[in-house]
Amino acid sequence: MIRRVKVAIIGAGTAGLTALKTVSRFTDDFVVIDPGPDGTTSARSGCMPSKALITAAHEYHKRHFLPELGISHAHNLHIESREVMKRIRQLRERFSQGPVRAIEKLEERFIRGRACFESAEQIRVGDILIQAEKVIVAVGSSPELSAEWASFSGVMTTDQFFDLEKLPASLAVIGLGSAGLEIAQALSRLGVQVVAFEQEDWLGGIYDPDIQYWAREYFSSEYMICSGQSVRVDTEAGGFSVGSGKERYRVEKVLVTGGRRTALSAMNFAVTGLPMTASGVPIFDPETLQVGDSGIFIAGDAGQKEMKMHHAADEGRIAGFNAAGPDGVKRYQRRVPLSITFTDPQIARFGLRYDQLNLSETAIGSADFGFQNRALIMGEHRGLVRLYADRVSRKLTGGEMLVPRAEHFAFELATCIHNGMTVDEMVWLPFYHPTMEEGLRSALYNLGEELGGVLPEHFLPEI
Incomplete structure (x- = not known):
């Protein structure tokens, strides 16, 4: 059976469904192809269920601060891990309803199955051969797991972890990127004995060395962190022996959060004859998402890029406009880079990373939240902010932070970069007292001093 369409969208995750919304503005001659399971990675096994886990852990952890506030008997609180996991699954179902309904509305324009290229214009899904003028590949990615580890019952990725009925007594987390750091801390606070491994010496996508130092100090005070060596997993009666070097730890289960692999690798893309990397991507x-001068567009983490949900949605829109829009292929401006890890304190990065800076042309300002008064009142007085600015233009260019409420601060500061604001202009913004944002103002004052010739009292603009 041959089916001819103007646009074929492969993948019904965040990028694919956003591309669908855009394409449907211009044509109804399209199909969406997806093998399941339905719902986005974010809703099923990514940022949404992990935040539900983190919320339970954060609220339970507050019991250590309650006596200081004069609230007694906090030691009587305890965790019902089955209820924790039950709520996560209930929320996951709710978060997945929107994507599922979007697919159901497509009716005959949705094809269930795995797509495989037969040429740059032809895609096979089972017995159906689809001839498409344009193809949007938004197949997403899946957690990487070696064949050996995958054969062990009890070694999981985030695809399986949130299906657990209850929390294990002990767990090894392998891979301390954002997901690994979040889950390791949350489980430790919920009473799980956690040992975490990272092959690299640096944690969580943190590039600023001062933030990296304090992140290791904070998190290693809550659970064991082993880094800088490869990890070995062996089965034992009732669990696993996990370790790097001579140090071995016995745990009930193992969670691997060490990276993701594009699903494109199973789509026989080489048959298109289009250019590929040595790894088959x-x-x-990156500005049009077009492969060469073909009708194929790559959106979301199918392109083997570090991809946040809002970036995936943006790429779905770009691919949709370029595949079906009336103006042909165009280049689109991207948002200010923004990344948040929902640990406690939270980790956030915006704008230029530390490793992207020309240090001779950059001023760096910082503020220690250990001395921030509102944070002290709330029992959250810990962490560090580091802000970067261009020495010539005096504009903010980026920053990293390890502080409470970083998810809000990073958005505010990314907005300042988007608007091209100088440090002088930012300090004139209304900082209310007492708020956590005053810690950002302290960092801006310090940054102004590093830029030279500016003191806090000189920031008032002339009328």
Whole structure:
């Protein structure tokens, strides 16, 4: 059976469904192809269920601060891990309803199955051969797991972890990127004995060395962290022996959070004859998402990029406009880079990373939240903010932080970069007292001093 369409969208995750919304503005001659399970990665096994886990852990952890507030008997609180996991699954179902309904509305324009290229214009899904003028590949990615580890019952990725009926007594977390750091801390606070491993010496996508130092100090005070060596997993009666070097730890289960692999690798893309990297990922224009001069566009983490949900949605829109819009292929401006890890304190990065800076042309300002008064009142007085600015233009260019409420601060500061604001202009913004944002103002004052010739009292603009 041959089916001819103007646009074929492969994948019904965040990027694919956003592409669908855009494409449907211009044509109804399209199909969406997806093998399941339905719902986005974010809703099923990514940022949404992990935040539900973190919320339970954060609220339970507050019991240590309650006596200081004069609230007694906090030691009587305890965790019902079955209820924790039950709520996560209930929320996961709710978060997945929107994507599921979007697929159901497509009716005959939705094809269930795995897509495989037969040429740059032809895709096979089972017995159906689809001839498409344009193809949007938004197949997403899946957690990486070696064949050996995958054969062990009890070694999981986030795809399986949130299906657990109850929390294990002990767990090894392998891979301390954002997901690993979040889950390791949350489980430790919920009473799980956690030992965490990271092959690299640096944690959580943190690039600023001062933030990296304090992150290791904070998190290693809550659970064991082993880094800088490869990890070995062996089965034992009732669990696993996990370790790097001579140190071995016995745990009930193992959670691997060490990276993701594009689902494109199973789609026979080489048959298209289009350019690919040595690892088999199509080479495409990052501003148009087009592969060469073909009708194929790569969106979301199918392109083997570090991808946040809002970035995936943006790429779905770009691919949709370029595949079906009336103006042909165009280049689109991207948002200010923004990344948040929901640990406690939270980790956030915006704008330029530390490793992208020309240090000779950059001023760096900082503020220690250990001395921030509102944070002290709330029992959250810990962490560090580091802000970067261009020495010539005096504009904010980026920053990293390890502080409470970083999810809000990073958005506010990314907005300042988007608006091209100088440090002088930012300090004139209304900082209310007492708020956590005053800690940002302290960092801006310090940054102004590093820029030279500016003191806090000189920031008032002339009328």
